Amino acid sequence: MKYHIERNTVQETLVIPLYGRKMCSEQYPGLYRDETALRLMEEIDYDFSDLEKKSKGTMYRFGFLEAAMRQSDLAWEVRDYLRDHPTAAVVNLGCGLDDTGRSCDNGQCRIYNLDFPDVIAVRDHLLPAGEREENIPCDLNDTAWFERIDASGGAVFFAAGVFYYFLKEQVRTLVSAMAAAFPGGKLVFDAAGRSAVKLMRKTWIKSAKIRDVGAYFSVEDPENELRDWAPGLRVSQRGYMLGYHDLRDPSVSGFFRFLSKVGDGKMKMRIVRLDFGKGGENG
16 A cells, blocks of 8 residues: 655655656666665655656756765765774764665664654655664754764764755754764765755745745855864865766766756855864864
């Protein structure tokens, strides 16, 4: 029996990125393959007709590519950390129905998936926690969830499409607290400049009823803007679209490669990496 998701509910927000990962797996198989998304699409009862109509548009197809590159970039960073910290905690902040943690599983790490309780309720049904894995219902801004993370072997945190919904001060407060609680850990997330966030306002931010978009998190120059958020914090960045891949795949058009350059350049779409100082560092 399929899991039913109603329109105009918080749970509906899980469907759009899942659909994007499924479409990119089909349209760009040489770049990205998300078997979990392909499987879950068959297990969800939801009216996809609107998404299917929109999916033929050029910008929607580019959006699918963006979604796939983001997950691929973040997975690269998780695997990179696990090479030196094989028993680390792998923590998916605002996980939705994303299975990146499990796709990076090295057989030794511990995987934590965090999101609001109603989201975790859906995840528990469709993606129940496996061995060395835990689904944790919480509000990310309530740092009580820190106590649930076993970071004795290190910790790598990642957030995909999450911080756009946060106020700038909320992101700073969370990063500062995480750096203090998880010395030697790493946080990676996608971010964009003000111009890109203004464009988002016309699409999903508007549908989320967010009005004061200027108060929400954007970053023009991560190294300079974020480096004083915590003692010993090391900030680095790569382009969201081309920082990890050259996209010279036959399935990707020249126009989409051009849009990728614009995204990484003018729009300042970035994967930001924050390495937390080890105890006692002062920068």
